[in-house]
Amino acid sequence: MEKFPGSFASKQPGLSTSIFAVMSGLANECNAINLSQGFPDFPISEKLISLVEKYMRKGMNQYAPMQGVLSLREGIAEKVKSTCNVEYDSVKEINITAGGTQAISSIIAAFIHPDDEALIFEPAYDSYAPSVILNGGIVKYVELRQPDFHIDWKEIKKMISNRTRMIILNTPHNPSGSIWKPEDMKELEKITQNTDIIILSDEVYEHLIFDGIRHESVCLYPELAQRSLIVGSFGKTFHTTGWKVGFVLAPENLMSEFRKVHQFVVFCVNTPVQHAYAEFIRDKDNYESLSSFYQQKRDLFAKLIQESRFKVVPCYGTYFQLLDYSRISEEKEFDFAVRLTKEYGLGSVPVSAFYHKGNENKLLRFCFAKTDETLEKSAEILCKI
Ligand code: GLN
Numbered sequence: 001m002e003k004f005p006g007s008f009a010s011k012q013p014g015l016s017t018s019i020f021a022v023m024s025g026l027a028n029e030c031n032a033i034n035l036s037q038g039f040p041d042f043p044i045s046e047k048l049i050s051l052v053e054k055y056m057r058k059g060m061n062q063y064a065p066m067q068g069v070l071s072l073r074e075g076i077a078e079k080v081k082s083t084c085n086v087e088y089d090s091v092k093e094i095n096i097t098a099g100g101t102q103a104i105s106s107i108i109a110a111f112i113h114p115d116d117e118a119l120i121f122e123p124a125y126d127s128y129a130p131s132v133i134l135n136g137g138i139v140k141y142v143e144l145r146q147p148d149f150h151i152d153w154k155e156i157k158k159m160i161s162n163r164t165r166m167i168i169l170n171t172p173h174n175p176s177g178s179i180w181k182p183e184d185m186k187e188l189e190k191i192t193q194n195t196d197i198i199i200l201s202d203e204v205y206e207h208l209i210f211d212g213i214r215h216e217s218v219c220l221y222p223e224l225a226q227r228s229l230i231v232g233s234f235g236k237t238f239h240t241t242g243w244k245v246g247f248v249l250a251p252e253n254l255m256s257e258f259r260k261v262h263q264f265v266v267f268c269v270n271t272p273v274q275h276a277y278a279e280f281i282r283d284k285d286n287y288e289s290l291s292s293f294y295q296q297k298r299d300l301f302a303k304l305i306q307e308s309r310f311k312v313v314p315c316y317g318t319y320f321q322l323l324d325y326s327r328i329s330e331e332k333e334f335d336f337a338v339r340l341t342k343e344y345g346l347g348s349v350p351v352s353a354f355y356h357k358g359n360e361n362k363l364l365r366f367c368f369a370k371t372d373e374t375l376e377k378s379a380e381i382l383c384k385i
Contacts, residue, residue: 009132023337026252033378034126036337036347038174038319039367040242045286048238051276064271066263068247072278076232076247079281092252095259096274098266099244100233105131107200107248108166110261112137121151123175123354126204128168137165145164148314149178153187160191167192170202171216172209172317174364175354179209179316180216189223198254199224204233204246207290207319210298219249229254234277236319237287238367239369243273258345265351294319297375301368304379314378319369322351326362328385329353334380337364345351346381 023036034041067073069148073090088094099105112118114136120128122141122295129139140159145152167188171180192199201218209215218224219252229250231313235241236385248258302312313322330337333350341347351363370374 002027002370003335007210012130015130019349021045021348023341023349026338029340029346030339030345032345032347032373034347034382035366035368035378036341036349037128038234038367038369039238042239042320042371043376044239046282047278047282048128048240051279052272055223055272055275058275058276060271062094062271063276065284066270067091067269068094068269069258069271069274069278071248072084072096072274072281075281077251077277079284079287080219080249084219085219087140087248088219089252090129093255095248095262096269097231097246097248097262098269099235100202100231100246100267102129103126103231103246103248104200104202106213106233107258108132108137108380109135109199109265110257112165115163117161117163118166118168119156119159120168121170121173122356122359123149123351125170125174125351129356132166138163139356140164143355143359144173144178145175149173149176150176151180151184151187153184153191156187156191160195160197161329164195164197165200166200168200168202169218170207174318175320175349175351177315177318177320178320179213182216185216185218185221185224188218189221190366194274197227199228201230203230204236204324205318206232207287208236208294209291210295211250211316213316215317226251227254227305230257238277243270243385245269245273245277252272273298297368297370297372299380300372304376305382308379308383309385310382313363319367321366321368323348323366323382324361324363325385329362332360333362333364335358336362340364340385344381344385346378 016180022039072092077088108131112135116137117140118132118137119140122143132139209384218228233246273377309327311324333352337348337350348364348366352358
């Protein structure tokens with residue numbers, strides 16, 4: 001193909017390919033064990049597969065409603081009622097999306113005007129800032145404080161201005177595995193009181209939280225819930241990241257703005273999968289068992305590498321484990337992650353990729369949503385380094 005002969009200005013100069021695509025691609029190229037991108041390597045529920053087949057055979061193969069299949073929205077409403085004791089109207093306040101990332105970009109597109117400011121905590125999932133910038137917004141970065149990645153609320157107070165339109169939060173937090181505490185939610189409530197700030201709460205790891213701690217959803221705090229759009233993901237909860245189905249919860253007035261964007265981004269999400277989830281979600285065990293399932297994996301991985309030279313950073317939620325390699329190498333995170341993939345056959349993600357300025361902390365992120373066998377093989381490699 002000949003090159004485009006005209007000229008154009010890039011809308012996103014300097015923006016490179018997502019680190020998940022880069023590291024997963026490299027791991028595949030090198031035939032390495034891939035603990036980089038977050039996805040399970042074990043089979044999903046047979047029941048869920050047969051439900052999708054059932055609904056395909058029943059003829060549920062045409063467009064779903066723009067808002068999502070109603071029985072799935074009702075299932076989500078029941079789940080939120082039973083886990084959080086909060087009511088969302090399945091017709092007006094819940095929408096199905098093509099995964100969490102689409103939900104996030106559509107929320108940002110719906111609310112960020114040119115020159116609006118959005119506050120983002122770093123390290124941050126890599127889609128937030130580009131979505132804000134693409135919509136003409138200005139990103140205000142706040143660093144989570146190490147070693148435990150906590151929020152310095154005094155700093156946040158200083159950063160809020162009358163141009164602040166949105167605060168984007170993520171708990172349980174990718175990549176650090178930290179979680180918001182009730183005190184954090186109360187601080188957020190105080191800071192946003194009497195403002196027009198909208199909260200985008202990325203809660204895709206809501207069911208991956210360990211040691212019996214409660215997930216702090218913004219929906220548990222009525223004043224926050226009023227100004228929040230919450231993002232959830234069936235990919236994380238039902239081990240089906242490749243099906244790309246998520247959802248948004250929001251009060252009606254925010255949801256109707258969200259839908260104005262969503263309808264012209266994807267219009268709707270694939271139908272048989274929504275029907276299958278609608279049935280599957282009714283069985284509470286399908287999500288309530290997740291914490292203990294992943295807690296065992298977190299603990300197994302940590303135990304297997306305790307004799308290695310890596311330092312394990314405490315992980316309270318998500319399926320990511322940060323490892324500190326400062327005792328091993330002076331190399332930059334990206335270089336070390338590449339070498340680990342190429343020379344040792346183990347893929348990971350450099351945490352620097354979650355910072356706009358590429359902070360260097362000597363931390364790599366490993367996904368432990370893997371079979372015990374994969375974790376054992378990975379640990380064997382890590383113990384040799
Ligand atoms: N959320 C996943 C992760 O952090 C990846 C999502 C993606 O690849 N876009 O690994």
